[in-house]
Amino acid sequence: MSQSTEQKFMNLLKEQASYEEAIGLMAWDMRTKAPKKAIDPRSEVIGVLSQKVHEIQTSEKMKEYLAALTGTSTAPMVIKAVEEARETYERTVKIPKEEYREYVTLQSKAESMWAEAKENNDFKGFQPYLEELVSYNRRFADYWGYDNHKYDALLHNYEPGVTVKVLDEVFPKVRKALTGLLEQIKGAPEQPDPSLLGGHFPKESQEAFSYEILKRMGYDFDAGRLDETVHPFAIGLNSNDVRVTTKYDEKDFRTAVFGTIHEGGHALYEQNIDPSLAFTPLATGTSMGIHESQSLFWENFVARSKPFWQNHYDLFKSHAPERFSSINLEDFYKAVNEVKPSLIRIEADELTYSLHIMIRYELEKALIGGEIEVKDLPGLWNEKMRDYLGIIPQNDSAGVLQDIHWSGGDFGYFPSYALGYMYAAQLHHTLKQEIVFNDVIRKGDFKQIQQWLTDRIHKFGKMKKPLEIIHDVTGEDLNPNYLVTYLTDKYQEIYKF
């Protein structure tokens, strides 16, 4: 019996998904379990399998199936899978093979040069690599095409539908509100005391609490696991195997506790994708921004809320060192919500985090648009840090060199972090219309929340585009006001300004 074209197409997608799953496991292993000497040979193996994925995505077979299937199927899943595969096909074949190969080599070289430059506070050493990466990305943007701004072509890789036009409308509004709030917080009568949270906190106790919270969130340990790593991440190999990693800082429990919950939010998304999408490119989160909305929803809107600690502070104290027994809930809650401008993005608090993102957005947009050059970055970085956060890095390692993204050529990625935050606030607003959110959190009835997120977001995987999800769930387009209102209310209550 001969297979239908549709069946052949699905089989080809399954082959691709299989390589991707194997690559995913190797990546997880390299960051958690693999012995030191395995890293280099394993990278070669990943290279071979990635090449295979690339070959499938751009194969003659794929081209033929896509042509044959376009407009013929009526099954929504097949229609979307064809759309997804066609877009990948078209974008990938637009880049000349030789150029792509050179770019991959450059990426891996640039990443190690960046690590060295960061270590030695040597922007000049990294500059030529970054210049090359920028020039490749400018060319890629031209290959891919765009309507208004060259940077839109890159944004599309991470957050399809979101453009410079959108961001230039929402980011300044949010920035203005955030810098205003920051001013009020600085002079506010009430100030949290984060020193309460310091001191030794045994790793095993942090681990036990992290496990407990993940379980309560609805994370399925039969379809995942929790491990230690240096730079925490969550990875969905398939919806039955979604792994969370975390880092235990014995001097600051917040790294592991909020970090695990954050990654747990990503993991819930991947665990709850409809199983019928398995082994297709639709079986993952729809975009970086929507993914981040899920992690930030759990980390901030749930786990940094007062009702969360009203429920969980006793549990926390049962794992925490003795000294926490004398810290009252109110002081604890305020301390974990301290706002303080800082140099490093990944250490930023809930309020200033988006300001860090906007700085990166403005710089990379101008860079790709050709308005500034790589050599201008350190000076502009420091200027913007002073303007938005009121502090200036002492050196480039704590400034323009701090993030890995650009060294991998990932321009257009940063905005998704701030978008995720705005999405989360907007979803939070909608959810609050449907349930008494604070009561549910206070009761620890996370099942209700997890189910809501699954029904409205998770299960669809890539069947819906990011802005389509936001519109379907909240009834409106991206609206940054919800984030501003949420932060204003929250910090007014804490800082009493």
Added chain:
Amino acid sequence: MSQSTEQKFMNLLKEQASYEEAIGLMAWDMRTKAPKKAIDPRSEVIGVLSQKVHEIQTSEKMKEYLAALTGTSTAPMVIKAVEEARETYERTVKIPKEEYREYVTLQSKAESMWAEAKENNDFKGFQPYLEELVSYNRRFADYWGYDNHKYDALLHNYEPGVTVKVLDEVFPKVRKALTGLLEQIKGAPEQPDPSLLGGHFPKESQEAFSYEILKRMGYDFDAGRLDETVHPFAIGLNSNDVRVTTKYDEKDFRTAVFGTIHEGGHALYEQNIDPSLAFTPLATGTSMGIHESQSLFWENFVARSKPFWQNHYDLFKSHAPERFSSINLEDFYKAVNEVKPSLIRIEADELTYSLHIMIRYELEKALIGGEIEVKDLPGLWNEKMRDYLGIIPQNDSAGVLQDIHWSGGDFGYFPSYALGYMYAAQLHHTLKQEIVFNDVIRKGDFKQIQQWLTDRIHKFGKMKKPLEIIHDVTGEDLNPNYLVTYLTDKYQEIYKF
């Protein structure tokens, strides 16, 4: 610049090796880390990648390269790689595709039916699957061809060069000696007291001692790791990533201690293969039998020897529960070397182990040769157990159903265990001519031993055939007398008969 055929051939082998490495990591993960629900989808991914390996091995490209390269290269590594790939090609294409596909499906079905049958002591439930497996293997043997005995064609998969003729010469000799020794041991004046070894032994202490011993053996933890599993194994993903697994039985430390050393022996082999063989089919142990010779060498000839415990008993006691402090070295040494006929192969002692293997060999040889049928197995099994070991299983679960091998269609595999033991004894004999073995062990100078094994065996990977290695290292063909002498001397000393 166009690539030479040799370069293209090596690239194809690298592609194959990359899939195999990914499969290896997935297999390790499934047996150590993967969450429960990941097992089924991961098996599908392994299936896709295995299919890919099969396609490469039998591809038109491979056929073309092999034809072009045969007799043209002068580089020994290329010559051997061509030989190896050609043999795989020829053996694989001899099996009709459709038949192979059906066989793979049967294997996976039969394995789960076996597990059920073993659980329920229901040989009849497993019988039809085993009959099918046997009939496939009889046909495969015909496709592959053989000179004297159909079973030779299967033996070749695990121990090329070893035939029924060889085994029928050595096994009866060894069996006669072993059953004779067993009689003498039964009536010997001195009897070890294994009850000394019982009682609770905390997992963490076993783990600490296991790590310590692996390190002393020369196992490189920068190129491997030790994890827990249900059925321990070692796996070489590449020579820079060779992982050992073990099982901690808190009621019997011997499982973990001798098991870890056994798997460590396998791991040393894979870690010390010449790096120039990487990403070719030559970068692994040359056969199951030689592999087993390495694990048994370390487990028995080193770690069950008196000089080993003369050196390590203090270290052991530093990790062991308090009660061991009152057990003297001599009694401890005798207890870990107790000989006692038992029903289960994997629990057998050093002496009776080979008898278990011979029973399986005789049965599967007769089965493949068509002299007996599957339905005869339970009766024959029990008969042979009585004849060789003097005990009869109460049921088939503890008898003919105990091992997984046949359910996977692995006929011809069992002899390698006993061959490995004979090889190890022969290597041990040679090594003793070159160094004062007992002194070296007593001093714990394992580096010398590890280096000797690397220089003579490990580094070659598959560059040499098993019997070639034995001849090159020991100056003679397989000679079972060394095993007999070794066991006779050892047990005479212990049991004083």
